[in-house]
Amino acid sequence: MNSLNSASTLETHLETQTVIYPTLQYLVRFLPWNGKRVFDHLREECKHNPFIIENSDFHNSEVLLDDIKPNWYSPIAQELSLSEHLLGQISVLSIPSRQRKALTYLTQWLSNSGYLQETPEVWADGSIWSAKELEAVVPILQSLDPPGIGTRTLQECLLVQLKDQPESLAFLLVKNYLQDIANCIGNTSESKQNYQVLLQKLNQNINVDIEKIINAIHDIQELEPRPARNFGCCDASIVTPDLKVELIAGSWQISLAYEVKQRFCLNSEAIKLLQESPKSRRDTQQLEALLQKARNLLTVLQQWQENLLKVGKFLVERQQVFLQSRDKLDLVSTPQQLVAQSVGLSNSTVSRIVRGRYILVCNQHSQIIPLHSLCVPVGVGGRTPQQIQQMLLQLIAEESSANPYTDEQLAQLLKIQFCLPITRRTVTKYRKIAGIKSSHQRKLTDKKMGSKSKKQGSLLKYQS
Numbered sequence: 218m219n220s221l222n223s224a225s226t227l228e229t230h231l232e233t234q235t236v237i238y239p240t241l242q243y244l245v246r247f248l249p250w251n252g253k254r255v256f257d258h259l260r261e262e263c264k265h266n267p268f269i270i271e272n273s274d275f276h277n278s279e280v281l282l283d284d285i286k287p288n289w290y291s292p293i294a295q296e297l298s299l300s301e302h303l304l305g306q307i308s309v310l311s312i313p314s315r316q317r318k319a320l321t322y323l324t325q326w327l328s329n330s331g332y333l334q335e336t337p338e339v340w341a342d343g344s345i346w347s348a349k350e351l352e353a354v355v356p357i358l359q360s361l362d363p364p365g366i367g368t369r370t371l372q373e374c375l376l377v378q379l380k381d382q383p384e385s386l387a388f389l390l391v392k393n394y395l396q397d398i399a400n401c402i403g404n405t406s407e408s409k410q411n412y413q414v415l416l417q418k419l420n421q422n423i424n425v426d427i428e429k430i431i432n433a434i435h436d437i438q439e440l441e442p443r444p445a446r447n448f449g450c451c452d453a454s455i456v457t458p459d460l461k462v463e464l465i466a467g468s469w470q471i472s473l474a475y476e477v478k479q480r481f482c483l484n485s486e487a488i489k490l491l492q493e494s495p496k497s498r499r500d501t502q503q504l505e506a507l508l509q510k511a512r513n514l515l516t517v518l519q520q521w522q523e524n525l526l527k528v529g530k531f532l533v534e535r536q537q538v539f540l541q542s543r544d545k546l547d548l549v550s551t552p553q554q555l556v557a558q559s560v561g562l563s564n565s566t567v568s569r570i571v572r573g574r575y576i577l578v579c580n581q582h583s584q585i586i587p588l589h590s591l592c593v594p595v596g597v598g599g600r601t602p603q604q605i606q607q608m609l610l611q612l613i614a615e616e617s618s619a620n621p622y623t624d625e626q627l628a629q630l631l632k633i634q635f636c637l638p639i640t641r642r643t644v645t646k647y648r649k650i651a652g653i654k655s656s657h658q659r660k661l662t663d664k665k666m667g668s669k670s671k672k673q674g675s676l677l678k679y680q681s
Contacts, residue, residue, distance in 0.1 A: 239510070243517040248524070248569035253457040255521065256477050262514065267487045267504075269511035272480055299331070299366075299448035300324060306361045319346050320354045323367075331366045331445030332374070333358075342545075343610070345653075365444035371395075378440045386425065386433040394418065398434050458577040458585050460529045462540060469540045471533045473526065474577055478518045483511060527560040528570045532591040539591070540578060545603040550595040567592075598637045606651040608635055609644070613653060621656040624648065 247255055263269055303324050307317060322344060328334050333355070337348035344351075358367035365374040372395050379388045390398050397418065400411040412427060419425050461474045491504050532551060533540065539547040553571065557564040574588040593601040600608075612630050616622045622630065624644045631637040631644070648655075 240513045240517050240520075243513060244520055245569075247517060247521045248566060249572060251457050251574060252459045252473075252475060252477050255518070256480065259477065259481050259514065259518070262511075263481070266507050266511055268484050268491075268508045269481055269514060270484045272482045299327065299445045302363075302448060303358075303361055303366070310357070312357065315346075315350075316354055316357070319350055320357055322346065323351055323354060323358055327367065327445065329445060330443040331363065331368075333367050333369050343607075343651075345610075345614075347614075363441065363444040363447070365441055368444075371442055374442065374444065375437065375440050385436075386429060387436045389423075390430075390433055391437060398437065401430075401434060458575040459525060460574075460588065461577040461579055462533055463579045464541075469533050469537055471526070471529045471576075473522060476522065478515065478522060481515065481518070483515065524562060524566065525570055525574075527562065528556060528567055529576065529588065531556055531560050532588070533576075536591045545601075546607050548591075548593050548601050548603060550599055550601050551592050552594050553592055556592060597639050597643055600637060602647065602650070605631075605637070605639075605647045608637070609648055609651055609653060613659075619660070621659045623656045 247258075250258070259269070260271065263271055304321060307320050307324075310317060310320075312320070323333070323340065326334050326340055337352040340346075340351045341348040355367060359365075359377050361367070364378045368374040368377055372391060375391045375395075376388065379385065379391060382388050394415060397411065397415045401408050401415060412430065415430060416425070416427060419430070458474045460471055462469045462471045464470075488508065491501070491508065494501060494504075535549050535551050536547075539545075539549070541547075553564055553567050556562075556571075557567045560567070562570075571589045571592050575585050576588050576591075578584050578586060593603065596602045596605050608631060609627060612622065612627055612634075625641045627648070628639050628641045628644045631639050653659075
């Protein structure tokens with residue numbers, strides 16, 4: 218009886234353990250990595266695993282061109298940053314406050330070399346200034362130190378530095394014969410022939426000799442091709458796109474930027490040696506484990522690329538209009554949950570794929586954009602948060618500066634013009650996210666600018 222009682226008190230505990238297969242482990246690890254990191258990992262694996270090798274027959278069509286610098290190029294970084302150097306000059310300029318702010322905003326678009334990147338339309342996108350306003354302050358930026366700052370091309374950079382010598386031969390060469398003088402650089406027989414070709418072209422309009430051309434080219438070489446090179450700057454982050462889209466027959470088509478899997482394959486010779494080796498050898502088991510690992514890695518590599526293409530293809534098909542216009546108002550709401558359901562992957566897998574990955578948009582002005590920028594959450598009324606902010610910016614750009622719209626009025630205008638049912642409280646939320654001041658603050662800013670303009674006008678009238 219006692220034994221029965223003791224037996225009845227026994228409890229059975231069932232434990233479940235999650236077993237993650239090696240291929241799944243590798244896949245989870247690879248998903249958030251970009252192609253370059255995966256490639257580096259596989260290349261490192263080749264050093265320790267004789268059964269996986271880099272495919273010698275593979276020829277990559279993508280050529281990476283490093284920035285070619287002359288031998289004398291050795292930038293000396295100063296403690297003062299370019300931004301600080303420019304802002305100090307901008308603060309003492311006798312220009313309207315709005316122009317000063319636009320000029321300060323424009324400095325954000327300077328590259329580490331000192332060139333202005335993108336177009337006026339891109340500068341103005343999401344800002345309180347129009348493309349015309351920002352374009353108007355470019356000459357002011359180019360008048361600042363260092364010479365050549367704020368230019369768009371090498372030719373413009375050199376011409377700005379030669380603006381005080383408009384009648385010089387150096388100015389003429391840069392303006393009309395920049396490629397020709399580039400062909401003359403060097404001591405080869407070809408460069409000497411190019412000097413004669415350039416001389417013949419010039420003698421059709423002006424009378425010059427080789428000596429004058431050599432001296433003019435020497436003066437051009439003394440100019441600074443990278444105006445910002447002597448200023449301290451932080452290293453620019455380098456991103457590697459895994460996907461690329463191209464416009465083919467009126468539709469955007471996606472593909473892998475480069476296929477990592479084709480770069481690696483199993484080593485058939487090593488496998489043959491393993492099969493022919495005596496089974497009694499102690500290291501046979503270890504070698505078989507390495508062979509299985511190599512097979513698992515190549516299998517995972519295939520799955521990694523397929524999942525990446527699945528997600529990318531769905532997003533690109535959904536954002537065809539946006540890729541064509543690059544207007545944020547054309548973005549279609551595409552939350553991660555929708556992507557996961559549509560491509561048959563888990564939400565966590567889609568999150569790993571989208572996060573920190575980039576896509577190359579190939580067209581006349583190629584651009585690299587984050588993949589997550591196509592995966593937009595749903596906002597109010599099925600619109601994206603970016604779309605709502607753009608609508609607000611559009612309405613405020615059209616308002617009367619003397620009587621700006623209140624949040625309540627903006628809510629009503631959004632309902633009328635964009636058929637967007639939205640409350641005043643939600644308008645306030647998105648207005649603050651977009652960095653837009655309240656109607657009261659916008660009105661005060663306009664009054665201050667008007668008062669300052671009157672004072673400047675009175676001063677000019679008094680001086681005249």
